[in-house]
Amino acid sequence: MQSTETGAGKSRFSEMRAALWVLALLFTCFAAVLMYFGQGNGNNAVKDSGFADAFGGPFALTAPDGSTVSDRTLAGKPYAIFFGFTRCPDVCPTNLARMARLRAQLKADGNKFNIVFVSVDPEQDTPAIIGEYVKLFGTPIIGLTGTEAQLAQIKKGFAVFSQKVPVTGGGYTVDHTATTYLMTANGKLAGTIDHQESDTVALEKLQRLVG
């Protein structure tokens, strides 16, 4: 009896010791993570909130030439990303044309960011169709789309809404978020441009993004 109790006591003690070690390890990891992100914040002009850290990637989509473009391949240069579809009669061409116009106004700084257009209508918009579409705007635009699963992932990452709405004759149109998201070179959310915002405000935001 005695020895059994002592054995139980010993094993309880070693369990506690193991738990303490695990706790210490967890604490060290947590501190390391904190230090890492703390340093990151210090180096960035744009202040990152926890929300911004989680926003956007990871994602992978297909470019008109068939290559894969992901949050990793886009890293290294800030980018403005907009979601839509090529049969969008108004918001999409207006936004993309504005991006092209503002890029021209930024002169040399205009090359310091990428413009990315993601079609959320893969049924209609093949990568080739998107490639033709983005050419209309007279400035390099990275036109992307993907499988339903890939699009679901990026839409979730950017909190983008899109929904098919049927019209007569068997066709459909797509309701979608019309916000442009501005991402830093290391893939963090720097801000947004609203569809109804003035060119002046939008230009200032882009200047801050590339500055």
Added chain:
Amino acid sequence: MIALRRTSLTIAALACLAATASLGHGYKTGSLSIKHPWSRETSAGQSVGGGFMVVTNTSAKPDKLLSATTTIAKEVQLHTMSMDGGIMRMRQVSGGIDVPAKGTLELKPGGYHLMFMGLKRPLKKDERFPVTLKFQNAGTLKVQFAVQAVGSTGPIEADHAKH
């Protein structure tokens, strides 16, 4: 410097002349007049285009834009667009769009527009294509839609007319 000024004056004068010449892009039937029908250029594979115009009714009786047809697309639909908390929503309009008595119906970006569904070919900048509009009272009227640059937010002719 003077030469430069003269050149820019000449350019301005020419621009004004061009604007005056193109102010004729309007149509009339009975009490309805249609001004500056315009559309945006489209790319190969882009199967839909939007159409915009201003319809003015001088009559004391309201009218209604019922439908439209064109040779360049399979179907023309009446649509409206709205912004709702950052989300663009587009809806087909059934039953036509009212043209108020002694008033104006504007089909413009951000609101009512014609949708050319199933384009048979891309719309090229600077070309014009025919559209037949059907109104409840005024009957049918054939107009020409002017195709403008993709970045246009209004009819180029109207912009010139303001200067």
